[in-house]
Amino acid sequence: xxxxxxxxxxxxxxxxxxxxxxxxxxxxxxxxxxxxxxxxxxxxxxxxxxxxxxxxxxxxxxxxxxxxxxxxxxxxxxxxxxxxxxxxxxxxxxxxxxxxxxxxxxxxxxxxxxxxxxxxxxxxxxxxxxxxxxxxxxxxxxxxxxxxxxxxxxxxxxxxxxxxxxxxxxxxxxxxxxxxxxxxxxxxxxxxxxxxxxxxxxxxxxxxxxxxxxxxxxxxxxxxxxxxxxxxxxxxxxxxxxxxxxxxxxxxxxxxxxxxxxxxxxxxxxxxxxxxxxxxxxxxxxxxxxxxxxxxxxxxxxxxxxxxxxxxxxxxxxxxxxxxxxxxxxxxxxxxxxxxxxxxxxxxxxxxxxxxxxxxxxxxxxxxxxxxxxxxxxxxxxxxxxxxxxxxxxxxxxxxxxxxxxxxxxxxxxxxxxxxxxxxxxxxxxxxxxxxxxxxxxxxxxxxxxxxxxxxxxxxxxxxxxxxxxxxxxxxxxxxxxxxxxxxxxxxxxxxxxxxxxxxxxxxxxxxxxxxxxxxxxxxxxxxxxxxxxxxxxxxxxxxxxxxxxxxxxxxxxxxxxxxxxxxxxxxxxxxxxxxxxxxxxxxxxxxxxxxxxxxxxxxxxxxxxxxxxxxxxxxxxxxxxxxxxxxxxxxxxxxxxxxxxxxxxxxxxxxxxxxxxxxxxxxxxxxxxxxxxxxxxxxxxxxxxxxxxxxxxxxxxxxxxxxxxxxxxxxxxxxxxxxxxxxxxxxxxxxxxxxxxx
Amino acid sequence: xxxxxxxxxxxxxxxxxxxxxxxxxxxxxxxxxxxxxxxxxxxxxxxxxxxxxxxxxxxxxxxxxxxxxxxxxxxxxxxxxxxxxxxxxxxxxxxxxxxxxxxxxxxxxxxxxxxxxxxxxxxxxxxxxxxxxxxxxxxxxxxxxxxxxxxxxxxxxxxxxxxxxxxxxxxxxxxxxxxxxxxxxxxxxxxxxxxxxxxxxxxxxxxxxxxxxxxxxxx
Numbered sequence: 001x002x003x004x005x006x007x008x009x010x011x012x013x014x015x016x017x018x019x020x021x022x023x024x025x026x027x028x029x030x031x032x033x034x035x036x037x038x039x040x041x042x043x044x045x046x047x048x049x050x051x052x053x054x055x056x057x058x059x060x061x062x063x064x065x066x067x068x069x070x071x072x073x074x075x076x077x078x079x080x081x082x083x084x085x086x087x088x089x090x091x092x093x094x095x096x097x098x099x100x101x102x103x104x105x106x107x108x109x110x111x112x113x114x115x116x117x118x119x120x121x122x123x124x125x126x127x128x129x130x131x132x133x134x135x136x137x138x139x140x141x142x143x144x145x146x147x148x149x150x151x152x153x154x155x156x157x158x159x160x161x162x163x164x165x166x167x168x169x170x171x172x173x174x175x176x177x178x179x180x181x182x183x184x185x186x187x188x189x190x191x192x193x194x195x196x197x198x199x200x201x202x203x204x205x206x207x208x209x210x211x212x213x214x215x216x217x218x219x220x221x222x223x224x225x226x227x228x229x230x231x232x233x234x235x236x237x238x239x240x241x242x243x244x245x246x247x248x249x250x251x252x253x254x255x256x257x258x259x260x261x262x263x264x265x266x267x268x269x270x271x272x273x274x275x276x277x278x279x280x281x282x283x284x285x286x287x288x289x290x291x292x293x294x295x296x297x298x299x300x301x302x303x304x305x306x307x308x309x310x311x312x313x314x315x316x317x318x319x320x321x322x323x324x325x326x327x328x329x330x331x332x333x334x335x336x337x338x339x340x341x342x343x344x345x346x347x348x349x350x351x352x353x354x355x356x357x358x359x360x361x362x363x364x365x366x367x368x369x370x371x372x373x374x375x376x377x378x379x380x381x382x383x384x385x386x387x388x389x390x391x392x393x394x395x396x397x398x399x400x401x402x403x404x405x406x407x408x409x410x411x412x413x414x415x416x417x418x419x420x421x422x423x424x425x426x427x428x429x430x431x432x433x434x435x436x437x438x439x440x441x442x443x444x445x446x447x448x449x450x451x452x453x454x455x456x457x458x459x460x461x462x463x464x465x466x467x468x469x470x471x472x473x474x475x476x477x478x479x480x481x482x483x484x485x486x487x488x489x490x491x492x493x494x495x496x497x498x499x500x501x502x503x504x505x506x507x508x509x510x511x512x513x514x515x516x517x518x519x520x521x522x523x524x525x526x527x528x529x530x531x532x533x534x535x536x537x538x539x540x541x542x543x544x545x546x547x548x549x550x551x552x553x554x555x556x557x558x559x560x561x562x563x564x565x566x567x568x569x570x571x572x573x574x575x576x577x578x579x580x581x582x583x584x585x586x587x588x589x590x591x592x593x594x595x596x597x598x599x600x601x602x603x604x605x606x607x608x609x610x611x612x613x614x615x616x617x618x619x620x621x622x623x624x625x626x627x628x629x630x631x632x633x634x635x636x637x638x639x640x641x642x643x644x645x646x647x648x649x650x651x652x653x654x655x656x657x658x659x660x661x662x663x664x665x666x667x668x669x670x671x672x673x674x675x676x677x678x679x680x681x682x683x684x685x686x687x688x689x690x691x692x693x694x695x696x697x698x699x700x701x702x703x704x705x706x707x708x709x710x711x712x713x714x715x716x717x718x719x720x721x722x723x724x725x726x727x728x729x730x731x732x733x734x735x736x737x738x739x740x741x742x743x
Numbered sequence: 744x745x746x747x748x749x750x751x752x753x754x755x756x757x758x759x760x761x762x763x764x765x766x767x768x769x770x771x772x773x774x775x776x777x778x779x780x781x782x783x784x785x786x787x788x789x790x791x792x793x794x795x796x797x798x799x800x801x802x803x804x805x806x807x808x809x810x811x812x813x814x815x816x817x818x819x820x821x822x823x824x825x826x827x828x829x830x831x832x833x834x835x836x837x838x839x840x841x842x843x844x845x846x847x848x849x850x851x852x853x854x855x856x857x858x859x860x861x862x863x864x865x866x867x868x869x870x871x872x873x874x875x876x877x878x879x880x881x882x883x884x885x886x887x888x889x890x891x892x893x894x895x896x897x898x899x900x901x902x903x904x905x906x907x908x909x910x911x912x913x914x915x916x917x918x919x920x921x922x923x924x925x926x927x928x929x930x931x932x933x934x935x936x937x938x939x940x941x942x943x944x945x946x947x948x949x950x951x952x953x954x955x956x957x958x959x960x961x962x
Contacts, residue, residue, distance in 0.1 A: 155853050159884070160794040162755020246753050246797025336778075338752065429855045429884045431940050432792075434759045439947070448945065450762065564945070 006036040016043035022375055029369045037307045037355070037363050042370065044273040044311055045280065048539050051374030054505040055537045058515050061522045066531040068494060070195065077118040077268070078188075079533025080195055081495050083454060083559050088195060090124040091187035093132070093460070093499045093555040095538035100182040103240040104149025105156070108182050110243040110315055112157040115186040117269035120252050121318065123196040123259045124188025127433060128447050129158045130168040131184050132460045132499070132553045133424075136177030138416045138738050143172075146180050148739070154184070155427040160245035161252065164436050165428035166445035168460045172416045173594075175468070175549040179541045183499040183553045185460060189449060196259055198268035200282040200290050200347045205265050205324050207279075207292060207345040210334065211251050212316040213300035214275070214309055217241050247316045254337040255318065261333065263326035265347075270317040276310045278319040279345075280353045284371035291354040292345030294362075306355060306362045321347060381515055382508035390469050393601035395587035399669050401597070405719050408596060410730045412637045412673065413644055415595045419734030420649070438565050441649050443485040443633050444558070446565040455560040457491035460553060463636065468549035469589045470604040471513045475520025475552050477604070477677060480612045481635055482556035483528050487616045488631040488680060490566040490623035491558030496525055498535040498554050503547025505539050513550040514539075521552060527609040528616065530556065566623050568632035569650035570657060573710030575629055576689040577657060580615060580696060580703045581679030583639065585670045591636040592673035607677045611701075615678045618699035627684050627692045634679040640672035640720060642681050647714050648728040656724055659707030659716045668719050683709055744959050746772035747785035749815070749831075751806050756792035756828065756939065763939045764789070768955055777806075780814035787824040787958055788815055790831025792884070792937060802845055802887045803833035812838055824868060824958055825931045829885055832923075832933035841926055841933045842900070843892035848885070849916030855884040857947070859911040860922055860936060864904045867925045868961035869932045872953040879950040881936040883914055888935040890917035890924075900924060908934055 006012075013023050016039055026034055026042050034042065048054055064072045070088060071080035078092035096111025112129060119126045131154060136143045147170075158165045168185070200207070217240075258264055266286065268278040275297070283290040294309045304312075320341075322330045327343070334341040348354070353370060355363035402408055412418055425440040437455065438446035444459040461482040467474030483493040498521065503510040525532055535555075541548040570577075587593060588602025622628050634642040639661070648654045663671050684692045689705065696703040715721040746764040750757045757774060765772040775782065782788060796805035806812070812834070819825050819840055827835040835841045848854055860879040862870065873879075892900065897919060900906050908923035915935075923934030938951025 152852070159853055159855075159886075160753070160755075160797065162793055244797070246794060246799070249753055249755065249794070249797075426856050427853050429853070431855060431882055431884060431937070431946075432755060432759070434762060434940055434943070434946060437945050450766075 008033055008036065008039060013039065016040065017047065018043055022046060025375060029366060037310060038365060040307050040311050041276045041363060041365065044276055045370050046374040048537065050273050050277060052537055053374050054377050054379055054539060055500065055514065056376045057378050058518045061518050062532040063522065063525050064531050066495065066529065069531055069533060073532050073534040076198055077122055079495065079497065080122065081533060081557065085452065086192050087449065087452065087454065088190055088192050089187055089456060090119050090122045090190065091185065091497055091557055092118055092534050093183050093185040093497045093553060094536040095499050095501060096182045096184060097180065097501065097538050097541055099240040100150055101178065101180055104146045105153040106242050107240055108150040108153035109157040110241045111182050111184045112154055113243045113245065113248055113315055114271045115184045116161060116163065116248065117271060119186045119188035120255055121198065121267050121269045123194040124190035125256060126163045126186050126188040127435060128187045128445065129163050129165040129185065130445060130458060130460055131165065131182065132168050132462065133170045134176045134181040134551065135172055136174055138172050140177065144739060150180065150182055151424050151427050157243055157245045159429040161249050162432050164430045164432050166430050166436050166447065167425065167440040170421050170424055171464065173464065173549060175546065178543045178545060179548045181501050181541065181548065181551055185555050187456065187458065187557065194259065196264065196267060197285065198282050199266040199286040200288045200321050201265050201286040203347055203349045205321050205347045206327060206343050207290060207347065208320040208322055208330065208341050209297055209344045210318040210320050210339060210341045212244065212247055212314055213298040214312045214314050215300040216304065216308055216312060217314050219308065219311055241313050241315045243315045250337045250339055251316055251318060254333055254339055258330060258333050261329055263323050263329045265321040265323055267318060267320045270319060272313065274311065274313050280367045280371045282319065282321065283353055283367035289348035289350040289352040289354065289367055290345060291348050291356065293356045295358045296342050296344040298340055298342055306357050310355060379505050379511040380508040381512040383512055384509040390601045391603055395593055395602045398597050398599065399667055402669055405668060405672060406722055409640050409644065409720055409722065410726065412591060412595055412641055413727060413731040414734045415591065416735055416738065418591060418637045418641055420732045421735065422732060423735040423739055438489065438567055442568045443488040446489050453562045455491065455565055457486045457489040457558040457560055457565065458555060459485035460555050461485065462551050462553045464549040464551040465589050465594065465600055466604045467517055467551060468600065471516035471550050472520040473604045473607060474550065475517035476524045477607050478552055478554045479521050479524035479528065480607055480677060481633065482554045483530065483616060484633045484680065486556050486558035487619045488566065488568065488633050489560065490563065491560035492620055493528055493530045493556050493558045495533045495557050496530050496554055497533055498552055500537045501541050501548060501551040501553065502539050503542040510547055517550050517552045524609060527613055563626065566628045566631045568646060569630055569653065570646045570655050570683050570709040571629045573655065574686055575683040575709040576686050576705055577659060577707045577709060578682050578684060578692060578703055579679065579706045580618060580682065580701050582676065582702050583666060583671060583674060583679065584676045585666055586674045586676045587670050590638065590673060590675045592638065592669065605675050605677050611678045614700045615680065618696045618701040619680060621699060622692050622695050625695065627688050627695065628682050629685060630683045632681045634681065635675065638673040638675050640716060643716065644714055644727050646681055648724055648731060654724045654728055655709055656711035656713045657707055657709050658711060661706055661717055663717065672716065672719060744770050744786045745784060746770055746787050746789055747775040747782060748772065748789045748791055749775045749777060749811055751777045751795035751809055753795045753797055754791050754793035756937065759939045760789050760791045763942045763955055767942055767952065775811060777809045777811045780811040782814045782818050787826065788818055790827040790834050792829030792831060795830055795834065802830060803837035806834045807838040816840065819931050822928060822930050824961055826869060827933040828937055828939065829935055832935055833887065835931060835933045840931050841924055842896050843890055845887045846889040846891050847887050848889050853886040854914050855882065857882045858914050858936065860908045861911050863906045863909050866904045867907055867929050867932060869954050869957050870907055871957035871960055878911065880948045881938055881941040881951045883936050885935055888915040888917065890921045892918060903927060907932065
């Protein structure tokens with residue numbers, strides 16, 4: 001069947017997710033009607049996933065510039081940041097939500113595979129992975145199945161590739177029921193001169209196809225990810241790709257060797273929209289054209305038509321443009337790693353993406369227009385109906401029903417969102433490459449850069465309850481919290497990558513959430529001078545029951561030089577505990593309300609960006625003087641949970657604390673479990689406490705001594721007293737118990 | 744002592760092992776590509792961890808056919824030291840250089856964490872710097888580390904003092920808590936825990952370094 005033989009009907013156009021006005025635009029670009037292959041190509045390139053057509057105008061709000069930014073957001077597969085002395089890091093977070101909802105193991109595995117390819121095609125060797133995972137209530141059998149599958153899939157891919165998965169976050173909330181979120185982060189390291197661009201240049205340079213053969217798996221995955229999930233989505237299972245991490249490990253080594261040899265002109269992985277995206281984007285970036293012959297593409301199934309070959313999202317494939325005359329050098333490296341490579345085309349000077357089958361031309365599209373000129377929409381926005389009502393809820397109306405405060409603390413420690421994620425991270429090889437100097441469970445993941453005095457700290461964060469109740473504040477807080485976490489390790493926040501997970505943007509209330517969240521992120525990123533280096537947008541995270549809570553996942557990357565990182569657990573008896581920041585009567589949107597009363601309401605804690613910035617300065621200054629023996633951010637569950645975690649989070653080295661907090665006019669609940677922002681619990685050697693207080697006060701941050709480390713229990717005022725064993729059991733074994741495995 | 748760290752397709756602890764012997768211990772060391780089976784200049788062969796050949800079929804089952812393995816066998820026959828860590832241990836089992844086999848972990852899950860080991864025997868050139876019954880803190884990271892051998896083999900291993908390391912808290916269901924064994928000639932050592940991950944203070948333990956230090960005196 002030739003593409004020309006298929007009649008383009010309004011129904012077919014609609015099935016490709018193309019609107020009548022977009023179809024008119026396509027006709028004007030081509031100067032004629034498209035054939036079905038071309039229609040398919042436009043449909044994937046102009047899907048939200050590839051074109052950001054619904055979010056582009058909002059993303060423009062985010063700051064991109066900074067003195068360390070070498071490759072900025074949107075320019076390449078991942079952003080690149082200078083960390084000094086000739087070293088650079090490339091990093092990005094990306095979603096694989098829809099595939100993971102349908103087929104959790106492969107969906108999550110290929111999510112890791114995709115983000116890793118983005119990093120190493122830039123010439124950087126991936127050195128760490130992290131992830132942010134969100135599910136419905138863990139008690140639901142369907143959620144257990146998803147959690148088990150997603151974690152095993154991530155482990156399968158990352159462990160086999162030999163890249164440590166060092167941490168991240170796992171969050172449970174009803175809004176993710178049927179809409180799990182799987183956001184994968186990866187970070188790579190390179191010398192500055194090793195970074196390469198995904199560009200097609202030099203007329204006549206050969207185009208190689210490298211890696212796995214093309215099959216019908218992942219057909220139109222980008223288009224699939226750009227619509228709502230429904231009962232029908234099960235039928236999309238073939239749109240979920242199947243990963244082969246071993247093959248990708250070979251690709252990784254071969255690509256890095258190839259790039260070192262200097263014979264590569266440009267390279268891009270075939271991720272979303274596969275061969276289509278990689279050909280037109282490399283051509284567009286180089287201001288060139290490209291011609292390929294699909295008959296030369298290795299195929300694992302028979303009878304594939306050009307439409308299928310161009311749209312397939314089979315994994316572990318790369319497009320490599322080699323300098324003419326150096327093909328043999330490249331082929332030697334392919335052969336060394338037992339990789340299949342075929343020369344499938346060449347770079348042209350006419351700006352056209354031309355696809356042939358045998359000798360017959362089946363696609364001719366101006367590459368730049370296809371890649372860069374997708375329509376951009378500004379969607380209608382409207383404040384959601386729930387917004388004002390939720391905001392006016394007063395948490396005090398529930399406090400009489402709190403009961404025993406000790407029991408409340410244990411309940412919070414036992415709630416899966418707060419509890420230890422040991423069940424998850426022990427399935428990940430988090431130590432391979434021997435750079436993981438802070439094991440999972442601290443505020444940020446920290447890895448060393450061998451041969452230097454540098455450490456990279458990363459934290460992934462988003463409190464989506466806050467974002468639901470107040471998207472602007474929620475977006476701001478997500479950035480501030482991740483910056484605080486990074487700073488608690490002693491590292492200075494450098495740059496942000498983000499993954500914006502929202503519902504259907506055609507719903508004005510959802511679009512309002514998106515825009516307000518991004519505005520919050522922008523204000524925080526500007527205040528902290530941490531530009532956004534890139535990321536990904538995942539819309540349509542909704543099913544007939546509703547949309548996910550707005551979830552702008554923030555990945556904050558920081559740099560520490562010349563001294564060892566700080567960890568979050570208390571170390572030695574007699575150390576003085578200091579609390580930085582003020583506590584207010586702020587229980588709105590808290591885990592306390594959610595866990596004890598099943599209530600998701602109330603005003604979100606306020607965040608003053610000036611205070612937040614001062615706090616970062618205070619933490620970094622004390623860390624720089626080597627004053628901090630531990631530092632732990634106060635977030636979900638408030639001060640009581642933060643103190644308990646500092647006591648119990650390092651397995652085998654648990655140590656108690658006795659704390660006396662000034663209560664003032666606060667309710668005991670707000671004092672213990674309120675989630676006031678810009679607070680950090682630190683411990684310091686008693687002999688150096690005075691100096692620590694001086695440094696912190698000099699930064700304008702309120703600080704007070706609240707107690708001492710030591711003993712076998714945690715005691716707070718007369719309100720809480722619990723043995724470490726009891727706290728530890730609640731917190732450490734929570735997910736093990738719920739997943740039916742002994743700790 | 745010159746170390747040769749063998750690189751199979753899918754090896755991923757190769758850099759880590761090289762780092763310890765070269766950068767931490769300051770010994771000459773190099774990678775040995777699995778297709779270039781020349782071990783004539785190598786004193787101690789290291790088979791590193793990872794997923795050689797993607798662990799397809801069975802862990803280590805394909806790697807044993809790799810060209811370098813004939814040379815490794817000859818190296819071992821000459822009484823020269825060979826250490827296989829994690830996937831390297833699995834390959835040694837498949838190649839018949841050590842007795843027994845690996846099953847999937849009892850939990851059916853991959854497990855990565857620090858475990859406590861007990862030194863069961865120091866009767867090996869890899870254990871010179873260790874004391875019997877000494878406790879070691881060294882991480883494991885594997886999906887198939889559940890050591891199995893039949894009763895007769897276990898009896899022989901015990902009688903010959905070939906079990907060098909046992910788990911204190913068995914993380915995978917291994918028979919008799921076995922974590923590491925040696926051959927009868929005592930020059931081939933296989934273990935599931937990763938001593939290269941416990942060889943620098945910054946990584947939380949230096950208990951693994953003693954194993955590499957021990958072998959320095961052997962040749």
